[in-house]
Amino acid sequence: MKLIIAYIQPQRLTQIKEALAKAGICKMSVTNALGCGQQMGYEENYRGVKLSVNLLKKVRLEIAVTEEYLKKTVDIILEAANTGSIGDGKIFVLELAECYRIRTREKGKVAIG
Amino acid sequence: MKLIIAYIQPQRLTQIKEALAKAGICKMSVTNALGCGQQMGYEENYRGVKLSVNLLKKVRLEIAVTEEYLKKTVDIILEAANTGSIGDGKIFVLELAECYRIRTREKGKVAIG
Amino acid sequence: MKLIIAYIQPQRLTQIKEALAKAGICKMSVTNALGCGQQMGYEENYRGVKLSVNLLKKVRLEIAVTEEYLKKTVDIILEAANTGSIGDGKIFVLELAECYRIRTREKGKVAIG
Amino acid sequence: MNLSRFVFSAVLLLSLGAHGVLGAEETTGSGVETAIMAVSETSEPASIQNLAQLVTKAAEAAGTAQDSANWVWILLAAFLVMFMQPGFAMLEAGLTRSKNAGNIMMKNLMDFSIGSIAYFVIGFGIMFGADKLGLFGSDGFLLSAANTAGKEGMWQYAFWMFQVVFAATAATIVSGAMAERTKFVGYLVYSVCITMFVYPVVGHWIWGGGWLSTLETPMVDFAGSTVVHSVGGWLALCGALVLGPRLGKYGPNGESKAILGHNMPLAALGVFILWFAWFGFNAGSTTEASQSIGLISVTTNLAAAAGAIGAMITVWIKEKKPDPSMSLNGVLAGLVAITAGCANVSPGAAIAIGFIAGILVVFSVEFIDQVLHVDDPVGAISVHGVCGAWGTLAVGLFASKEFGGIAGLFNGGGLALLKSQLLGVVTVFVWCMVLGTLLFLAIKYTIGLRVSKEDELRGLDITEHGVESYGGFQIFTTD
Amino acid sequence: MNLSRFVFSAVLLLSLGAHGVLGAEETTGSGVETAIMAVSETSEPASIQNLAQLVTKAAEAAGTAQDSANWVWILLAAFLVMFMQPGFAMLEAGLTRSKNAGNIMMKNLMDFSIGSIAYFVIGFGIMFGADKLGLFGSDGFLLSAANTAGKEGMWQYAFWMFQVVFAATAATIVSGAMAERTKFVGYLVYSVCITMFVYPVVGHWIWGGGWLSTLETPMVDFAGSTVVHSVGGWLALCGALVLGPRLGKYGPNGESKAILGHNMPLAALGVFILWFAWFGFNAGSTTEASQSIGLISVTTNLAAAAGAIGAMITVWIKEKKPDPSMSLNGVLAGLVAITAGCANVSPGAAIAIGFIAGILVVFSVEFIDQVLHVDDPVGAISVHGVCGAWGTLAVGLFASKEFGGIAGLFNGGGLALLKSQLLGVVTVFVWCMVLGTLLFLAIKYTIGLRVSKEDELRGLDITEHGVESYGGFQIFTTD
Amino acid sequence: MNLSRFVFSAVLLLSLGAHGVLGAEETTGSGVETAIMAVSETSEPASIQNLAQLVTKAAEAAGTAQDSANWVWILLAAFLVMFMQPGFAMLEAGLTRSKNAGNIMMKNLMDFSIGSIAYFVIGFGIMFGADKLGLFGSDGFLLSAANTAGKEGMWQYAFWMFQVVFAATAATIVSGAMAERTKFVGYLVYSVCITMFVYPVVGHWIWGGGWLSTLETPMVDFAGSTVVHSVGGWLALCGALVLGPRLGKYGPNGESKAILGHNMPLAALGVFILWFAWFGFNAGSTTEASQSIGLISVTTNLAAAAGAIGAMITVWIKEKKPDPSMSLNGVLAGLVAITAGCANVSPGAAIAIGFIAGILVVFSVEFIDQVLHVDDPVGAISVHGVCGAWGTLAVGLFASKEFGGIAGLFNGGGLALLKSQLLGVVTVFVWCMVLGTLLFLAIKYTIGLRVSKEDELRGLDITEHGVESYGGFQIFTTD
Numbered sequence A, B, C: 001m002k003l004i005i006a007y008i009q010p011q012r013l014t015q016i017k018e019a020l021a022k023a024g025i026c027k028m029s030v031t032n033a034l035g036c037g038q039q040m041g042y043e044e045n046y047r048g049v050k051l052s053v054n055l056l057k058k059v060r061l062e063i064a065v066t067e068e069y070l071k072k073t074v075d076i077i078l079e080a081a082n083t084g085s086i087g088d089g090k091i092f093v094l095e096l097a098e099c100y101r102i103r104t105r106e107k108g109k110v111a112i113g
Numbered sequence D, E, F: 001m002n003l004s005r006f007v008f009s010a011v012l013l014l015s016l017g018a019h020g021v022l023g024a025e026e027t028t029g030s031g032v033e034t035a036i037m038a039v040s041e042t043s044e045p046a047s048i049q050n051l052a053q054l055v056t057k058a059a060e061a062a063g064t065a066q067d068s069a070n071w072v073w074i075l076l077a078a079f080l081v082m083f084m085q086p087g088f089a090m091l092e093a094g095l096t097r098s099k100n101a102g103n104i105m106m107k108n109l110m111d112f113s114i115g116s117i118a119y120f121v122i123g124f125g126i127m128f129g130a131d132k133l134g135l136f137g138s139d140g141f142l143l144s145a146a147n148t149a150g151k152e153g154m155w156q157y158a159f160w161m162f163q164v165v166f167a168a169t170a171a172t173i174v175s176g177a178m179a180e181r182t183k184f185v186g187y188l189v190y191s192v193c194i195t196m197f198v199y200p201v202v203g204h205w206i207w208g209g210g211w212l213s214t215l216e217t218p219m220v221d222f223a224g225s226t227v228v229h230s231v232g233g234w235l236a237l238c239g240a241l242v243l244g245p246r247l248g249k250y251g252p253n254g255e256s257k258a259i260l261g262h263n264m265p266l267a268a269l270g271v272f273i274l275w276f277a278w279f280g281f282n283a284g285s286t287t288e289a290s291q292s293i294g295l296i297s298v299t300t301n302l303a304a305a306a307g308a309i310g311a312m313i314t315v316w317i318k319e320k321k322p323d324p325s326m327s328l329n330g331v332l333a334g335l336v337a338i339t340a341g342c343a344n345v346s347p348g349a350a351i352a353i354g355f356i357a358g359i360l361v362v363f364s365v366e367f368i369d370q371v372l373h374v375d376d377p378v379g380a381i382s383v384h385g386v387c388g389a390w391g392t393l394a395v396g397l398f399a400s401k402e403f404g405g406i407a408g409l410f411n412g413g414g415l416a417l418l419k420s421q422l423l424g425v426v427t428v429f430v431w432c433m434v435l436g437t438l439l440f441l442a443i444k445y446t447i448g449l450r451v452s453k454e455d456e457l458r459g460l461d462i463t464e465h466g467v468e469s470y471g472g473f474q475i476f477t478t479d
Ligand SMILES: Nc1ncnc2c1ncn2[C@@H]1O[C@H](COP(=O)(O)OP(=O)(O)O)[C@@H](O)[C@H]1O
Pocket: A007, A034, A035, A036, A037, A038, A039, A056, A058, A085, A086, A087, A088, A089, A090, C027, C028, C029, C030, C062, C063, C064, C065, C101, C102, C103, C112, C113
């Protein structure tokens, strides 16, 4: 099993969710995050003082998948999150050692979906 | 060492925290998250227009534990987070390669607790 | 590749970011979190009723790095985040199985920075 | 001749002076010309007869000018009291959780809306209609005593406007104590009942010519510590009792738990608005532009200030920190307490009354919460019920002949007034507790008074109104 | 002699009575002494001559006192109407997203600021200057008709103050319908044009002596359902049409999507402020402290209440939940609708007018959104345009001789008034749609009316004003 | 006989006209009957004697009516000025960080509360008591000059009510510049000292008969650009100097860093409230219902509008974006600047004064922040101190005989007035800087003026008041 973490542009969330749902991947967790990277941020000006904002709003997805869904999920995100401009984000894949569904206490692959 | 990530129903946080504390697990990090899964969300109605909300409020726990505490921690969460209804959440367990306590620069198992 | 997760005192964020940037590590993701640990929290008093707050504000960093940058990054954080008092936080290091840059669909080490 | 010139100008000026009653269509400019023409046409010789006629007109004009000032004043006051609605709404919302903020807005909006209609149809008649047995009024429903034929009929409109905002205030007070768990439809029903019946009956007793106003020493409740605030406060007590505490408010061993409000600036804004509006409430209760409105404003302001200080000091000593929400309650405690006696006590006494109210409210909030285990999220019972009673009794202590013509215990007036005040406080308490309990129980066992456990947890905004109040904001809630 | 004593005291009192006009420097205390001295010096024997002189002075004093009440009233009303600005600002901000809140504040602040200057320089003259062809006024620019020489000149200042806040209201209404996507500089330009020209022309037609006020049966629009609200509403319609909907407001198949507001308490506060301020708007439109201000306040309040109820019930039935934002719109619908007829209809009729407006606004909002696909985030077109028209027509139905001197269809007045009302509604609609469309198109093709797609996504606060409105708050936005 | 009929009706009407002073208990209705009875009993034959008596009564009634209007006006104004408190509170909270919002509410609540008592006990006497050496007043403490015996005594209450809200305004201004780092108890102490002594002394000099008001050409500060605003502004400067900047406000090389406010709609609401309330501040300073209140409202409104425009344009040019917080400051700059001269300048001059103030405030804020390195989170020093001084001097330039009876430099009045204005500005500056520095240093070295570093980082809400202001909201703070 794998845990996919993806940082995306906020405005792409709906699109990604829909694309994943179409492929049968309906379970995920979402948090809002701030990202700093190549996309340099911007300068605001507050009461005459420069203020550089270099933490930009991102959305963080966390999706646990079985190996068979891994590629599909990553591909869909790569597809749907792509705007072609700097700041589009990253996908990280981690090894998932175990997974439980709290409601049923199921464990492993069956608990994922 | 393992890193436990748990998505739970917000209203169970206090209960879980107390149960874990009783078992000597007092360290954890908490973030609020939005989850989408089997629990289908709900429909709101704003100014005559349907609005389906399918990202539900969840709480995300992150607990780093040593192997010996792993089962205990997972079991307590499975117990205390269970309401028996859809949406109770998941527990993910990841391999934790290393751990540092910033204050003391300790490393490894001693740094966890 | 490794994924570094660090919980730090909020007021150290700027310092850490600057120190990392100086070392060429400019990419990271930030979320706000609540932490509970040895730093016992505090007691508020609301309308005559005691209220113990034991979830304290922390900032969570997530930094994906290649092996060569790992030690540097951890050391910098250990340095810049240290205030010497309880509550300074933890650094967790996870194995990162794969990494993609959404914009270019690059994969692996090249995608990290 | 010199005299006739004077007479002419007098007529001219009278017409101008009186033109305030000529109807709204006419602009000021055109009034002048009309008057001049009128004078030119009636240029009869001056005589004592003419002069007398002119004096009458001058007197008429002066009377009209005073009427105008009265009308302006009572309406200004009414508008201010109406503005209490957002004051209460912001305070209540600020001191409760974000998941119920929209519901609170709806409650405050609709109790005023439905209450306005209910008071128009029924309540006003019960309060100010022809007295029956000293208990209630019996005519004047649907504003039938008002008309456009003359001053008296016109006055009824202005007077109703002033009274309806008071009725709505009494109703809206209850809302705070029952916040975060009451079914919206149940809320609407009891709110109507209060404005339509429970409040107007008490109002009749004390202000409408009922039995408490015809005692040998009539009860003094100038602007309504009892009529409005205690009524609201005691009904709030009934409501909170019947309803039970919010989920999680009391631990398994009965220990009280803090449920934090979500927006302190909003709550403070509400209190500032209420302080501002209270000047209309108290000084407006003269219902006319008399000179005593200055004095009343002074006592009102000093009592509010002293209430804030009293509450802040008390909570600072007791809990080691100057708690903002208690200090805000202190302002209201002072205001509620001075409401009965604002025209009858000296500024110094006002400070005493307010200060004691400020102390009282802190102990009362903690007593009701921690001893009685009645869950009142905003402290409405303590502020309006307890301090309303205190303020009413305080008139019996502090009233001074110099100010309102009657003396209390401390100013040589003996116990007579204090007894009347006590009688009023007690009978109104009993009336409200009995009626209130019946009312809330009736609702509980018919349409239902409380939302389900799940709905309460998710918040009334989504479950009762289908919408979140703070779209987009990340709010960390664990309940 | 007895008589002279009277005469002296009379003179004394007159001086006191009149001292309100002596100028502001003088304090009340010193006025008394001056008067006493004046009397001592002129102790001539009493005669009918003297008496006549005194009567004149008494009359003068009475006139002055009435004037004082008038001045107080019109300025109180003006201040209240000015207070509508934050009302609209909070409502609009509350019903839109947090990323545009600062932009909305700036718009509401600057339209009033720039509008004040524009109305001072040009607008007021066009509205109330000497009539040309019944179409517009032609003098009085830069407040040139005002002066400090006498009452008439002084009145012009007070009157202008009252009128400028109306002009700003008309302009600010438009802002809501065009929220979240309009270029700030474009906003400023059209806002000036409205206060300077589009609104004053309509104002002249109906209030400034223009053709609609000189019809055989003149159009009745007491406080401006048409003059202010419909003008604002129809211009909002033009603006929203030219501008197009917000990104994401309509799906690929044209289905409407909900874009949640970000702060319901703020929106509700706005509506409460508007309700409060509306008393100044309607009752202040007498422009003098006449006795009818009580009646007008009553009809205003009842219509607002009925509007809230009407909207709440309608949306409750249609959508199964009592939607807060629609109920808030209902209040405004009732207020807008009663504005034309507030001095001409009975309280009962006011309830009917308001209730119907409340129902209407719900259907209208849904129709405009879901059928016309015009994106109006706060419902300004429905509230001000549609309900303004309804309220204006309603005068033709419900007007009653007893109240404003003219009867509508339901009170035996036949169709005459209704026809005038309809004529007014239609011509103002046409005028606004034509002028508005030209205006917005002109801006669109010159300086630009809409921000870029990226700017809209990021929010106007950052892109237009370089600053976030809620620094530090975690806000989850996916667009 | 015809004549006596007139006499009777005259008496009747006079009684009605005068009934406004009969005391508040009496309802309007019953007043009529009493009057009729009184007339029936005294039906003596009409004569010139009677007539004279009647004229006296008519004059009396007219005087009373004017008094009523005066009372209504001064109290309305006082209420409005009181409403400035939430205006300042919301503005200050909005422009600072969320972790200190509750502390700001407490400060604004308590400075008004404690200030009210302090001004009652001491301040009012120092300001308006019997003059000593032209420097301070020496009696009238505890409102001892007020009584219910007659008009003069009653007036004192109304007058005190109006003055106390001014005193509280001066005190509350300081709060903004010292926000986010001041110890609460230190705040309370200096706030009392200001209302009790520092402010009243200046008030005495200019308004209370002190030396600046008895110069050959007396200083003109109609509503208090200097008395209230400069005093507040200069004390704010002392406070901010003694206190030092917030942690993180200046970088290691002294470069200024932006610390964003947390709630722009709240700040804007505050400014709108202040604009609204300022009409009471300026036009109310006539302290009577004279006709000049219209003019004063006009100049006030135009200056505020011009100030907003001036600041917006300036910051737009300088920083490329129309910064909302600077535009809000611009409104206040215009209002502060016109306060001294609102009754003495033409509308056109008001626009000039306001516009220049708007430009000035932008440069001043940047100068104080970036050159002087004085940390003033809300710009209080620039808005109140600098623009207060500018407005006071501007009277010496723009004053016109036509408006307030005295001419400034630009209207042929020469330098006389400008010199007096300058003298006032300078001496008040010196007085405030000396007293203020002593005061703040005294507090610093006794009870302490600034919170600890840790407390400042965590925010004053938790450390000083033990409670968060936005319970549940996720707020991202890195300091
Ligand atoms: N090494 C990293 N560790 C953690 N987060 C990262 C890393 N690199 C990028 N991110 C996240 O991805 C977002 C986009 O990265 P950025 O470098 O701006 O664009 P791009 O990936 O298109 O070059 C960042 O804002 C950050 O949230």
